[in-house]
Amino acid sequence: MSDQFISIYQTSEEQLLEKAVQDGVETMWDRKAAMKAPCGFGEKGICCRICAMGPCRISPVAGKGAQRGICGATADVIVARNLARMVAAGTASHSDHARDIAHVMHMASRDGNFKIRDEKKLLDLASEWGVKTEDRDIYEVAHEVAEIALNEFGKPFGTLRFLERAPEKRKKVWDDLQIRPRAIDREIATILHSTHIGCTGDAESLLHMSMRTALADGWGGSMIGTVFSDILYGTPVPRETESNLGVLDEKQVNIILHGHEPSLSEMIVMASLDPEMQKLAKKVGAEGINLAGMCCTGNEVTMRHGVKIAGNFYQQEMAVLTGAVEAVIVDVQCIFPSLVPITECYHTKFITTSPKAKITGATHIEFHEDRALESAKAIVREAIENFKNRKKEKVFIPTEKSSGVVGYSVEAIIKQLDKVVNPHIDPMGTIKPLADVIKAGVLRGAVGIVGCNNPKSKHDYSHIEIMKKMIANDVIVVTTGCAAQAAVKAGLTNKDARKLAGQGLATVCELVDIPPVLHLGSCVDISRIMTIVGEVAKHMDLDNSDLPVAGIAPEWMSEKAVAIANYVVATGIDTFLGITPPVTGSEEVMDIMTNRVEAMTGAKFFIEEDPHVLADKVLSRIEEKRQKLGI
Amino acid sequence: MNLFQTIFTGSNQAVSAAEGLLKQAIEQKGRDHKVAFPDTAYALPVIYAATGIKITTLGELEGAIGIVKSLIVEELQLTQALNAGLATAVSAEIIEAIKYAMNETPYEAPCAGHISDPIIRSLGVPLVTGDIPGVAVVLGECPDSATAAKVIKDYQSKGLLTFLVGKVIDQAIEGNVKMGLELRVIPLGYDVTSVIHVVSVAIRASLIFGAVEPGKLDKHMEYTKNRVPAFVNAFGPLSELVVSAGAGAIALGFPVITDQVVPEVPTLLLTQKDYDKFVATSLEARGIKIKITELPIPVAFAAAFEGERIRKED
Ligand code: SF4
Ligand code: SF4
Numbered sequence: 001m002s003d004q005f006i007s008i009y010q011t012s013e014e015q016l017l018e019k020a021v022q023d024g025v026e027t028m029w030d031r032k033a034a035m036k037a038p039c040g041f042g043e044k045g046i047c048c049r050i051c052a053m054g055p056c057r058i059s060p061v062a063g064k065g066a067q068r069g070i071c072g073a074t075a076d077v078i079v080a081r082n083l084a085r086m087v088a089a090g091t092a093s094h095s096d097h098a099r100d101i102a103h104v105m106h107m108a109s110r111d112g113n114f115k116i117r118d119e120k121k122l123l124d125l126a127s128e129w130g131v132k133t134e135d136r137d138i139y140e141v142a143h144e145v146a147e148i149a150l151n152e153f154g155k156p157f158g159t160l161r162f163l164e165r166a167p168e169k170r171k172k173v174w175d176d177l178q179i180r181p182r183a184i185d186r187e188i189a190t191i192l193h194s195t196h197i198g199c200t201g202d203a204e205s206l207l208h209m210s211m212r213t214a215l216a217d218g219w220g221g222s223m224i225g226t227v228f229s230d231i232l233y234g235t236p237v238p239r240e241t242e243s244n245l246g247v248l249d250e251k252q253v254n255i256i257l258h259g260h261e262p263s264l265s266e267m268i269v270m271a272s273l274d275p276e277m278q279k280l281a282k283k284v285g286a287e288g289i290n291l292a293g294m295c296c297t298g299n300e301v302t303m304r305h306g307v308k309i310a311g312n313f314y315q316q317e318m319a320v321l322t323g324a325v326e327a328v329i330v331d332v333q334c335i336f337p338s339l340v341p342i343t344e345c346y347h348t349k350f351i352t353t354s355p356k357a358k359i360t361g362a363t364h365i366e367f368h369e370d371r372a373l374e375s376a377k378a379i380v381r382e383a384i385e386n387f388k389n390r391k392k393e394k395v396f397i398p399t400e401k402s403s404g405v406v407g408y409s410v411e412a413i414i415k416q417l418d419k420v421v422n423p424h425i426d427p428m429g430t431i432k433p434l435a436d437v438i439k440a441g442v443l444r445g446a447v448g449i450v451g452c453n454n455p456k457s458k459h460d461y462s463h464i465e466i467m468k469k470m471i472a473n474d475v476i477v478v479t480t481g482c483a484a485q486a487a488v489k490a491g492l493t494n495k496d497a498r499k500l501a502g503q504g505l506a507t508v509c510e511l512v513d514i515p516p517v518l519h520l521g522s523c524v525d526i527s528r529i530m531t532i533v534g535e536v537a538k539h540m541d542l543d544n545s546d547l548p549v550a551g552i553a554p555e556w557m558s559e560k561a562v563a564i565a566n567y568v569v570a571t572g573i574d575t576f577l578g579i580t581p582p583v584t585g586s587e588e589v590m591d592i593m594t595n596r597v598e599a600m601t602g603a604k605f606f607i608e609e610d611p612h613v614l615a616d617k618v619l620s621r622i623e624e625k626r627q628k629l630g631i
Numbered sequence: 632m633n634l635f636q637t638i639f640t641g642s643n644q645a646v647s648a649a650e651g652l653l654k655q656a657i658e659q660k661g662r663d664h665k666v667a668f669p670d671t672a673y674a675l676p677v678i679y680a681a682t683g684i685k686i687t688t689l690g691e692l693e694g695a696i697g698i699v700k701s702l703i704v705e706e707l708q709l710t711q712a713l714n715a716g717l718a719t720a721v722s723a724e725i726i727e728a729i730k731y732a733m734n735e736t737p738y739e740a741p742c743a744g745h746i747s748d749p750i751i752r753s754l755g756v757p758l759v760t761g762d763i764p765g766v767a768v769v770l771g772e773c774p775d776s777a778t779a780a781k782v783i784k785d786y787q788s789k790g791l792l793t794f795l796v797g798k799v800i801d802q803a804i805e806g807n808v809k810m811g812l813e814l815r816v817i818p819l820g821y822d823v824t825s826v827i828h829v830v831s832v833a834i835r836a837s838l839i840f841g842a843v844e845p846g847k848l849d850k851h852m853e854y855t856k857n858r859v860p861a862f863v864n865a866f867g868p869l870s871e872l873v874v875s876a877g878a879g880a881i882a883l884g885f886p887v888i889t890d891q892v893v894p895e896v897p898t899l900l901l902t903q904k905d906y907d908k909f910v911a912t913s914l915e916a917r918g919i920k921i922k923i924t925e926l927p928i929p930v931a932f933a934a935a936f937e938g939e940r941i942r943k944e945d
Contacts, residue, residue: 420897424905424912433897440634440894442709494907504709511898623707631633631894 002164012245012398013459014323019396025345027317028338034366045079045587051197052536058540060585071197079586080206081195083562086581087210088191090563093333094524095184095221097261099153101228104263104369106146108232108366109139113267113372116142117234125227129161142231149224153184156285160184160216161209162223169543170572173379174215179208179570181216188213198271203588207597209374211570218393218567225524229300234522236303236407238514239414243302243309244492246401252290253387253514255380256310256319257561260337260522262300264353264367267376268329269305274373278381280517289380295334296321296522303521304406311489312460312482314453316349323394327383331367332357334452338395347389351379354512395435404493406519408478416512431535433512438536438548442474442504445548445622446518448529449479450564451556452578460486462554462578469615471516475622478532481523483554492517502518520544526564530571545572545602546629549624554578554611569603574621576606576614634874634894635712638704641875645824649729652693654746656729662690662717668831670747673838673845676831677724681717682836683846692725699725717848718879723827723876741800741810742820750812754792758836758859760772761791763815765860765919768829768880770796773869774890778906780797780806782864782903785910787816789921794819794829799866823872833859833883834938847921857885862908862917865889886916 020027025516041047041057048069049055053124059065068074073081100157110116116122116138122145126133130143140394152160159180163171174180181187189348191213200209230236247253255272271290281289293301294626301307310319313334319325320342327349328339335352343350352359352369357558365382368375399504408416417433426432446471451461463486471492479487487493492500498509501516507518520528521585529551537544551568553561555581563576583589598604606621632640656664666689667674678695686692697751708814730737731745738744754758757763767786779802786793787808792815795803800818803810810816819825837843837854856859863875863880869887869891875938877887881899888901888909895902903912914921 010717417897422898422903422912422915423916424908425901425903436897440896440900441707441712442896444708497884502708502710503713507709626633626707 013318016245016318016400020321023321023341023394026338027319027321027342028278028336028455031338031372039358041585043582044584046075046585047618048078048081050081050195051104053197070275071439073201075198076203076586076588077201078208079583079589081200083581083589084195084206085215085582086562087214087566088188088560090560091184091213091217091221091558092188094217094563095153095188095224096220097524098228099150099334100261100263101225101232102146102149103278106143106150106230107370108142113231113270113627114263114369115623116231118231118402121227121235122231125231126554137328139331141193146228148532149228149616151552152220152224155183155187158182158449160220162219163215163532166571167537168532169545170537173543173572173601174570177211179212179219180214181212184220187216193548201590204592207589207592211601214563214566215570217563218527218571222524223527223530224528226521229524230409232298233266233304235411236299237412238405238407239306241302241306241406241488242401243485244309244401244402245311245315245319245397246381247288247290247292247308247310247320248319248322248397249287250324250395250625251287252287252396253284253384254290254292254325255326256292256294256328257297257301258294258305258316258328259297259335260295260333261331261354262268262304263295263369263372264331264376265297265301266304266331267372267381269301269307271376271380272375274377277377277384279383280384281387284384285461286384286387290386296524297331299481299484299519299522299525303409303519306406309485309610311452311483314455314459314482318340320346322397323347323391324397326386326390327351327379328351329353329379329383330357335359335558346394347386347391349382349386349549351382353379370629375464381592402489402491402494404488405495405515406484406488406493408518408520410528410535413518413532418516419513420511423577431532431539433536434532435536435539437508439540439628441631443476443508444474444504444619444626445550446476446478446533447550448526448568448573449483449552449554450481450523450526450560451466451553452482452558454555455610456559456579458509458557460489460555462614463487464490464492464579464587465611466552466554466615466618467517468500469612470618471497471501471505473619474502474503475619476508477517478520478529479517480525480529484519486519487517488519493519523560523564526568530568532571533571542629543572543602546625548625548629550574550576550618552576552578552614552618552619565605569597569605570601572602574603574606574613576608576618578609578611578614580607633707636873638712638715638875638878639703641871642703642718642722644872645719645752645875646696649699649722649725650696652726652729655687655695655731656733657689658733660689662688664689664732666692666728668728668731668745670749671745671835672748673835675724675728676720676828676834676838679845680843680851681846681848683720683844689729692728695721695725697842712878713882716875716880716882719872719875720827720830720879723824726824727827730765738820741804741818742825743817743828744820744825746817746832748835748839751832751839754832754834755840759840761922763790764921765791765914766833766916767791767793767827767913768796768826768861768867768885769793769799769864770823770826770863771865771869771873772798773802773908775798776805776841779803779866780808782906782909783808783816787814789910791815791890793817796823796826797821806928809927823870823876825850826876829861830879830883832921833861852883859884860917860919861885861888864913867891869893886913888913888916
């Protein structure tokens with residue numbers, strides 16, 4: 001294990017994996033080893049099992065072996081089809097997440113568990129969408145706005161409303177390409193239709209559709225998810241947090257919140273603060289309740305409440321291995337079913353809550369949104385009562401943890417930028433200071449570093465190496481998802497980290513009072529990144545694709561990441577993938593993605609597994625864009 | 632051209648001008664000819680503070696040219712841009728030093744040129760107490776003398792020490808600005824390079840009052856940034872040379888406010904086109920708060936008079 005050991009948190013994770021061996025627990029590493037070499041057909045994307053004539057697989061060698069599936073589909077079509085389905089799945093995940101939040105807003109009430117926390121944001125959205133607000137109860141407004149949002153998923157006519165937020169030039173690109181998404185679910189359905197046997201047989205057309213569907217995620221589902229979460233749970237403001245497994249506390253009831261949807265996690269936060277729950281914790285002999293987040297739900301609650309982060313995707317098994325976790329409470333997405341056998345080795349309760357993600361062997365306690373707090377309390381109670389079952393001899397909590405600042409919503413960033421506005425020249429509340437430092441060259445550019453963990457890459461290594469290289473070269477980093485959690489763990493979201501930045505970025509950090517790496521939230525919050533880039537482009541009267549910016553997914557793994565990458569490129573932002581997607585089996589698809597798409601959207605994909613080489617490519621592409629602009 | 636490239640161009644111009652002048656001077660006077668500013672114990676103060684070396688002859692200045700060149704690394708990052716700005720500052724000091732080496736009195740009234748140590752020492756106390764709340768460096772050419780006079784008088788009335796460089800000196804005279812050390816308005820010279828005489832004041836403040844060791848350039852920059860409340864107002868068209876000199880000012884922590892369109896850098900390099908707001912913009916940029924003296928006077932004390940110092944002679 002140790003020579004292939006692949007984490008940057010050498011000591012703690014190595015120790016935990018040794019503990020896994022001792023405790024006789026299987027981890028993802030064991031399973032990865034059991035996989036042996038991955039199937040070359042799947043890896044290249046040239047395996048199709050869409051109909052019962054197959055499975056079919058195309059020979060990777062041109063002119064030798066099967067060149068077409070039984071139906072006649074070429075490698076190009078099969079690869080593009082597989083990719084399109086990944087986009088559809090990713091979009092579906094983000095969108096279903098968003099739909100639930102819109103539903104929650106629709107049931108929000110003044111005396112209910114779910115309330116309107118950011119009235120201004122709601123009112124702004126209402127006026128954006130033409131909803132009357134004068135002399136109306138805020139909840140009435142909320143319900144109407146929520147209904148409009150819910151219609152975005154299946155409206156019969158028109159295109160998505162949030163697309164209007166993009167710069168004019170970008171909208172024109174979308175119009176010219178005819179990739180303005182219509183209704184969110186419709187785009188997903190269309191992809192599933194077109195990728196059925198005997199439907200679309202043209203790779204370019206499939207990639208086109210993929211972009212349209214992905215845009216329904218970035219500028220539809222994800223954006224609704226973010227905006228509505230802010231309205232319901234508050235728009236994040238900067239706050240301190242801590243991250244890594246060292247946040248688990250031997251003396252407290254440790255509850256891991258894992259998954260994605262903030263409706264559950266928000267209520268769990270409320271429930272765990274409830275005096276009744278606190279009392280119960282004392283009664284079972286604990287000092288208190290220690291919530292620790294994981295993956296995107298962790299990001300949601302850390303952004304809004306400073307809840308500590310236990311770790312990212314890769315650490316979900318490790319957290320249980322500490323033997324100190326009373327419960328892992330999950331909802332949807334990125335949850336290892338292996339948490340069942342692992343938790344069985346300890347006292348840990350693995351509690352699923354969503355009917356959308358039941359897992360055989362887990363304890364299912366359904367979260368009912370209509371009696372949310374009560375529901376959450378029932379779940380928390382289950383965790384607390386489990387404290388007495390903890391096996392002391394099996395507890396090992398690594399000490400590693402770091403502190404950092406999180407909570408950089410677009411609004412929070414603009415507020416920080418106000419610090420450097422000279423009121424005798426400019427108004428407050430604009431993106432201008434950011435545009436200025438980019439134009440002047442003090443910042444060379446900005447990158448969004450996002451995405452998952454993937455055992456094909458050393459845990460967090462690519463995230464951190466790339467981030468360090470960016471900031472050292474005066475490129476500011478915004479980050480979300482598991483990449484953001486890696487940043488917090490590595491101390492890069494700490495204001496002190498400015499000493500790792502180049503002088504330009506360090507100066508900006510000092511003046512604006514921010515860390516060099518800004519945590520913008522969860523994966524749906526990549527919509528915040530789209531917003532910032534769009535605002536800068538609008539301010540400079542440019543298109544997104546003109547700006548010296550890039551998106552990077554160093555250790556991506558999920559289909560959501562594929563959808564994200566596609567909408568980022570469709571939004572005009574170059575996207576760098578640190579893990580090769582299953583597309584190499586088609587020269588045509590590779591050519592479109594890494595070359596021809598640039599003529600369509602002004603941006604393209606770069607695939608590069610060496611993080612250092614990738615970072616260099618990002619930097620030179622940024623300079624290329626600057627040169628084109630003459631800045 | 633992008634901002635950093637403009638700075639590099641200006642810095643290269645400055646160093647080649649310095650190099651050319653030095654060559655001529657050496658041809659005329661020889662390498663051993665003495666170089667010194669009057670009434671200072673710090674030789675060429677900027678070079679001394681930066682390197683710890685006291686230059687005394689034209690020959691030694693050749694070495695300084697080498698230092699300047701090493702500061703110009705044309706990589707498009709802030710560090711290199713600021714270093715290039717410092718290179719321009721050092722080049723300016725070399726050029727000004729050659730003026731003094733070649734001519735007994737290179738500056739005549741109204742221009743002061745080099746400022747002596749005793750004057751700097753006399754400024755120390757009022758700077759520390761805040762009696763002099765800031766140092767304004769006004770350079771270039773205002774659209775008209777009325778504007779120039781208005782801006783300068785405003786600084787004067789707020790007790791700031793104002794140095795003038797370039798055509799604005801004539802505009803100030805035309806605008807009836809009363810000048811002199813005790814009136815806190817000091818015309819330095821007509822060439823851009825004479826701006827180094829105010830940099831020299833800031834640097835010697837760091838050497839004298841800050842007791843910062845010569846050679847510790849970083850520490851000097853920290854001192855000037857934190858302790859010398861200076862800023863630059865650059866009026867009229869900006870040559871590459873002026874822009875790169877501005878980068879030097881920014882390196883020392885002094886914001887530059889101009890009436891020209893430039894790529895702005897928040898708090899450091901700003902465009903203000905409204906001359907009526909120039910003073911307020913500058914004070915805000917440097918974080919200068921004017922002490923308001925509550926006066927028990929029975930007349931309306933309008934906001935417009937805030938910070939107006941009532942001078943004895945008035
Ligand atoms: S759709 Fe075509 S390629 Fe795919 S499994 Fe069926 S026959 Fe084979
Ligand atoms: S970044 Fe990837 S692994 Fe992490 S929560 Fe998001 S989709 Fe899941």
